Amino acid sequence: MELFDVYPLMDVTIARGKGCTVWDSEGQEYLDLYGGHAVISVGHCHPHYAEAMAKQLNTLGFYSNSVQNPLQKEFARRLGKACGYEDYSLFLVNSGAEANENALKLASFHNGRTRILSLEKAFHGRTSLAVEATANPKIIAPINANGHVTYLPLNDIEAWKTELGKGDVCACIVECIQGVGGVRMMEADFLQELQKLCRANGTVLICDEIQCGYGRSGKFFAHQHLGVRPDMITVAKGICNGFPMSGVLISPDFKPIYGQLGTTFGGNHLGCAGAIAVLDIIENEQLVENAAEVGEYLIQTIRDAKLPHVVEVRGRGLMIGIELDIPYKEPRQRLVSEQHCFTGCSGTNVLRLLPPLCLTKADADRFVEKLKAVL
Secondary structure, eight states: OOOOOOSOOOSOOEEEEEBTEEEETTOOEEEESSHHHHTOSSOBTOHHHHHHHHHHHTTOSOOOTTSOOHHHHHHHHHHHHHHTOTTSEEEEESSHHHHHHHHHHHHHHHHOOOEEEEETTOOOOSSHHHHHTSSOGGGOOGGGOOSOEEEEOTTOHHHHHHHHTTSOEEEEEEOSEETTTTSEEOOHHHHHHHHHHHHHTTOEEEEEOTTTTTTTTSSSSGGGGTTOOOSEEEEOGGGTTTSOOEEEEEOTTOOOOTTTSOOSSTTOHHHHHHHHHHHHHHHHTTHHHHHHHHHHHHHHHHHHHTOTTEEEEEEETTEEEEEESSOSHHHHHHHHHTTOEEOEEETTTEEEEOOOTTOOHHHHHHHHHHHHHHO
16 A cells, blocks of 8 residues: 655655754754744754653553543643633644634634635635635635635735624634745734724634744744734644644633534643643743744844845744745755755745744854855
8 A cells, every 4th residue: 555645745754853953864964944844842852842751651641531631631721821821711632723623613603603704825724614714725625615714815904894894704713924825924903903893793713823823923822912812722733842732722701512522532641741841841941932032033134144036034933934036946945955954835935934942043043054055
């Protein structure tokens, strides 16, 4: 049997990692400015994380949600304290798409509506409602194209005001920094006004923090730069540093009903142990603050280098987009093959940087030299 080949793979096999560095099967070292697509939050193979996972696996890796799991309660308490949402509730699942699915489902149960507003160039996942809320017709199967979603421009509040005024919108789901959409930035005035409109019209505001959250922006959540408190917040990727886990943070306005939501693997013992270890590391090593400081330094250093083909550098913290006036394909490939450095990408011409939050200024300088050599 062969794999169902849906990914265009780079010709490299990563065998091990440490911090912001990975090595291939031949022993070649690479600087990782991709973090496995923003998943590696506290660095590859952090000893505290590895120890916590091993200890839990040797104790109890899994039991179902039909019994008490004190690790879930401990993680919820710790996460609430870390992000400033101690009065919210937490529902744990396995992936970003599942988090968004459950948030949208809960919103629909809450107000009985079926229509969703989403951003142009949005990406919210590949399952059912999540993919329907994703503005990419190439990945929306006919069975999912049910017309529930209207896509609207970023930062154009009048367009959103018109749709919300119709009174039939269940939820607005937004990324405060659009990742797949090209690291496009949301304005504070826009999001604050959108929240007011949602409240006035009985619409649920969901902030998708799957890629831009968990400290990556230099605050715990990207929307905290913009001065709002959404009704729900979805998290995944960096929550467990590579182990599949995600969650929905839910405001006190929503009351749980037994059987309405459910999950087999969500919030399992191994995942919760790893997620608690991630919070330990984020707090002890001040990684949110590091993301803010090193991210600002990296953005400015790239701008100051005035490299050819660089049109704009944008982002917050360690979520950075480098827009080029040429397609990203060749520079990105040369960064891997010649400079031994991984980056992400968006659209056709944006290099996207999503490194572990432990990136140092020395690492940032090394990357800029590698980018300079390619461009």
